[in-house]
Amino acid sequence: MKLWLPKSHAFMATPLAFRSIRRACFASSGLKWEGGVSMVQGASRGIGLEFVKQLLEKNDKGHVIATCRNPNGATGLVDLKNKFAERLNIMPLDLTIESTIEASAKFIREKYGSLNLLINASGILSIPNVLQPETTLSKVERSSLMLAYEVNAVGPILAIKHMWPLLKAGGGFGTERDVAVVANLSARVGSIGDNHLGGWHSYRSSKAALNQLTKTVSVEFARKRDPIICILLHPGTVDTDLSKPFQRNVPDGKLFTKEFSVQQLLSIINNAKSHDNGKFFAWDGQEIPW
Ligand SMILES: NC(=O)c1ccc[n+]([C@@H]2O[C@H](COP(=O)([O-])OP(=O)(O)OC[C@H]3O[C@@H](n4cnc5c(N)ncnc54)[C@H](OP(=O)(O)O)[C@@H]3O)[C@@H](O)[C@H]2O)c1
Structure with a gap:
C-alpha cells in the first residue's frame, strides 16, 4: 500500500507522525472509522445541538464534528465536549464566510480522511431588528430576502460542495449505511405545492431555493461512482429559539420537543x-x- 506522508512529518518518528500515517492509511485505503464520522453544521443550539447529542449518545464509537459561528459561546456544545472529549470536535464555521467552511473540510480531511454523514441544521427565520417574517408583500425588503437566501440556501450548498470529496458510505447505528448521507434541514413552508397561506416570503423562498439546490445536487450525485444521497428534512414544529415567537398558534400536541424530532429524523x-x-x-x- 502506498502511503501518503505530509512533507513536514516525512522523516520524524514522532507520535504526531505516526498519527498522521494512521490517518493517511484510513484515507488512502478506503478503510472506515468504526462507528462513522458525522458533521453537524449549525450545532450551537436547537435541533443541531440535539443531533450532536444523540449522535454521540446512541453510537458509542461514532465521531462528530460540530460546527458553529462562535464555539466559545456555545455552552451546550462545551458541555458535550467535556463528556465526549475524544469523539467530539468543535470547529468555527459561519455559512456566510466560505473560508470557514473550507477550514472545516481541511480539518476533517486531515483528521479523518472521510465523512459519512453531513447534516446542515442551521437556519434563520427571524432576527430582532434585522429579519422579520413578512405578513404582506408591502413588508418585503431586499435585505431580508438576501440574508435569508444567503444563510438558508447558499451556505448549506457551499458546505456540501466543500465536503463532497470526503463523503463516503458508512456510519449509522447497528446496521451500517451503504450510502453517504447529506441531510439538509428544510421546512414544510418551503414547499410550493403546499403553500396555501402565503406570507413569510423570505423564509419560504429561501427554503424553496434550498430544496431546488439539494435536488439538483442529488441528480449529479446519482451519476457518480461513490454512493452519496442528499435528502431534505422537515422536523415538524419544534420547541426551539426559532419557533418561540410563533408558538401561540400551534395546535395542542403539534409542538415537538427537540429530543422527539431528532429521534425521528435520525431514524430516517x-x-x-x-x-x-x-x-x-x-x-x-x-x-x-415540492
Ligand atoms: N424549530 C422549528 O419549528 C423548525 C421548523 C421547520 C424547520 N426548521 C429548520 O430546522 C433547522 C434548525 O432550526 P432550529 O429550530 O434548531 O433553529 P435555532 O434554534 O434558531 O438554531 C439555528 C442555528 O442556526 C445557526 N446559524 C444561524 N446563522 C448561521 C450562520 N450564518 N452560519 C452558521 N450557522 C448559523 C445558529 O447559530 P448561532 O447560535 O450562531 O446563531 C443556530 O445554531 C433550521 O434550518 C430551520 O429552518 C425548524
Missing part, C-alpha cells in the same frame, strides 16, 4: 437508501410535495 437518516436520493421527508417519514 439511518434507514436512508439510494432510492431516497433527492427526496423531501417530514419528521414522520412522509414525503412532502
